[in-house]
Amino acid sequence: MGLHETPRGERIHIGLFGKTNAGKSSLMNAITGQNLAVVSEEKGTTTDPVLKSMELLPLGPVVLMDTPGLDDESILGKERIKQTYRILEKTDCALVIYQPGEEDDLKLKELIKHLENKNVPFLKVMNKKDLLTETLQTYETFIPVSIYDESSIYALKEAIGKKLSLKKQEKYIIRDFLQPKDLVVLVVPVDSAAPKGRLILPQQMVLREILDHHGKIMVVQVEELEETMRIFQSHIRLVITDSQAFQEVKEMVPRDVALTSFSILMARYKGDLQKAVAGARVLKDLQEGSRILISEGCSHHKQCDDIGTVKLPKWIQAYTGKEFEFHHTNGQEFDLYAKPCDLVVHCGGCMLSEREMKSRIASAESVEVPVTNYGILIAQMNGILERSIEFLGTP
Numbered sequence: 001m002g003l004h005e006t007p008r009g010e011r012i013h014i015g016l017f018g019k020t021n022a023g024k025s026s027l028m029n030a031i032t033g034q035n036l037a038v039v040s041e042e043k044g045t046t047t048d049p050v051l052k053s054m055e056l057l058p059l060g061p062v063v064l065m066d067t068p069g070l071d072d073e074s075i076l077g078k079e080r081i082k083q084t085y086r087i088l089e090k091t092d093c094a095l096v097i098y099q100p101g102e103e104d105d106l107k108l109k110e111l112i113k114h115l116e117n118k119n120v121p122f123l124k125v126m127n128k129k130d131l132l133t134e135t136l137q138t139y140e141t142f143i144p145v146s147i148y149d150e151s152s153i154y155a156l157k158e159a160i161g162k163k164l165s166l167k168k169q170e171k172y173i174i175r176d177f178l179q180p181k182d183l184v185v186l187v188v189p190v191d192s193a194a195p196k197g198r199l200i201l202p203q204q205m206v207l208r209e210i211l212d213h214h215g216k217i218m219v220v221q222v223e224e225l226e227e228t229m230r231i232f233q234s235h236i237r238l239v240i241t242d243s244q245a246f247q248e249v250k251e252m253v254p255r256d257v258a259l260t261s262f263s264i265l266m267a268r269y270k271g272d273l274q275k276a277v278a279g280a281r282v283l284k285d286l287q288e289g290s291r292i293l294i295s296e297g298c299s300h301h302k303q304c305d306d307i308g309t310v311k312l313p314k315w316i317q318a319y320t321g322k323e324f325e326f327h328h329t330n331g332q333e334f335d336l337y338a339k340p341c342d343l344v345v346h347c348g349g350c351m352l353s354e355r356e357m358k359s360r361i362a363s364a365e366s367v368e369v370p371v372t373n374y375g376i377l378i379a380q381m382n383g384i385l386e387r388s389i390e391f392l393g394t395p
Contacts, residue, residue, distance in 0.1 A: 009201075009270075009297075009351045011053060012062045012164060013090050017111055018097030020069030023127040023147070027097060028052070028066045030147040031157065049087050058161050065091070070107045086332060088114065090356035093164050094122040095156075098142065100131050118359075121163050125156065171354075173209050173269045177391065178237065180214040185232075187241035187249055189222055201350040202262040206240060226252045233257065238391070240265065243375035244307060246382045258391040259384070263375020266348035268392060270357045271373065275365070277389060279372030280380040282343060288322045290342040295360075296330035298351040307374065312345065319381040334360055336367050344371040 016024040032054050050066040067087050068080035088094070094115055102108060115122045126132070126142035129152065143159050145152040178184065188203055199207070210217050220228050222245050229236070229252055236257050241249040243261040253259045267276045286292075294308050305311060313326045327339065336344070344364050349357040364371040372380075379385040 009349070009353050010061075010205075011353070012056075012059055012092045013065060013353050013355065014056075014062055014093045014095065014160060015065040015067060015087050015091040016095045016097055017067055017084065017088075018069065018099075018127075019071045019102065019105065019107060022069070022097045022099045022102070024069075024097050025050070025066050026147050027095075027125070027127055027145065028064055030153050032064060049083060056157060056161065059164055070111060085114070088118065088120065089359040090353050091120055092353065092355050093160060094120055095160070096122055096124050098124065098126050099128050100126070100133070103142075120355075123156075123159055123163060171269065173206055173265050174238075174240070175209050175213040175215075178210065178213060178215055181216060182237040183216045183218065183232065183235045184210055185225070185228060185236055185239045186217060186219045187222060187225055187239065187245055188219055189242050189245050200262075202266050202348055203242075205350070206262060206265065222248050225249060229253060229257075243378045244311065246375075246378050246384065246388075250382060250384050250387075255387075260388045260391070261375040261379065263348040263373055264379065264388055264392075266350055267373050267376060270349055270352070270354040271346075272358065272361050273376075273389070273392070275361060275370075276372045276376045277385065279343065279370035280376045280385060282370045282372075283316065283377065283380065284320060286320065286322070286324065286342055289325060290322075291325045291327065291340070292316065293327050293329065293336070293339070293341040293344045295328070295334055295344060295346045297347050297349045297357070298331060308347065312374065312377070315378070315381055334363070336363050336369060340367065341369060344369055345377055346371060346373045348373055348375065 016028055018024050028050070032052055034052070049068070052064045052066075054062060054064060056062045065087050067084040070081060070084060096108060096111060096115075098105070098108065112122070112124075124142045126144045128146060129144035130146045130148060132144070143156055145156050147153070174184075186203065186207065188199060198204075207217060207219070218228060218232070225239075233254060238258045238260070239249065239253045241259070241261050243263045246261065250259065264273070267273045292313075294312055296308050308330075309328055313324075317323060327341065344360075346357075346360065349360075352360075361371055376385065376389075379388045
């Protein structure tokens with residue numbers, strides 16, 4: 001996919017981190033070739049993260065993220081630093097920006113230690129190299145750059161590409177389980193929650209991947225599935241449904257035809273399918289009054305039949321026969337330390353990067369809270385979890 005075709009959650013995220021006035025915003029402007037971030041001699045100009053998509057060869061589409069300074073001493077400084085560390089959770093590669101005299105800075109050392117603990121690749125960048133009094137050989141662990149030196153900006157881009165190319169590998173949502181010309185049926189309900197005039201992102205991604213693999217696709221609504229199965233059953237390799245339609249769809253798809261959901265495939269693609277399956281199996285053992293966090297990776301307008309805030313709580317309590325305390329987060333909000341819970345039920349995370357999705361799973365694991373996702377939990381409650389994951393080889 002090109003720059004404008006690639007969803008933000010599928011792009012490599014590169015974060016610029018450092019102290020105030022280290023030149024992060026100016027450097028981001030130089031890398032992108034655009035004046036995206038406000039720059040000033042006044043410390044603390046960047047008060048919120050600034051994100052910009054661009055093409056960075058040989059990596060392809062990436063997102064650059066400029067962040068507030070790690071030493072922001074303003075009234076809102078603590079909250080801004082918290083935002084900066086939150087950006088780290090979605091960072092695939094960090095550029096740690098130094099300026100002359102900061103080589104042994106304690107805040108930057110703390111940041112480096114955090115990156116190492118999180119296994120985030122990083123590059124140490126010595127900005128404002130034109131102000132150095134020593135020879136460049138003194139800074140051999142740094143990449144020296146200046147926004148006034150185009151060759152140094154080019155060298156930095158090359159270093160980023162080299163750093164991440166070593167880790168880049170092809171990942172698939174479903175095509176590694178399919179052969180060319182396999183027929184796949186996608187069940188896509190069109191109801192009040194469906195976006196007008198378009199498919200939701202996981203449906204688009206699955207559709208495109210199967211087409212790229214020269215597979216055959218039929219896209220139907222629930223009402224057309226029964227007739228489709230009757231006519232084409234012997235040719236159908238797999239049925240993929242929207243999770244909300246599992247209850248109806250499972251009755252129409254014969255046991256000898258593989259069945260799964262878009263949400264389950266997303267858990268395999270950018271989450272941890274085994275942990276999500278284990279998390280779903282915990283539901284029936286929760287005690288009355290347990291706290292369940294239902295988390296959306298993006299922010300959207302809630303409708304009267306919203307799955308996260310309306311349908312899931314209703315289905316969960318009907319399935320278990322118990323009353324639970326439900327809490328909800330969306331977008332960037334995800335803090336299990338401040339708000340403990342007994343189970344996390346997350347969306348498929350299509351708008352989150354793989355790094356951020358796995359970081360959220362790791363956060364839950366660190367406080368011993370099981371985590372699952374919408375589709376896997378719905379499959380569990382419909383009694384077809386094992387069936388919906390068996391062709392993926394997941395226990």
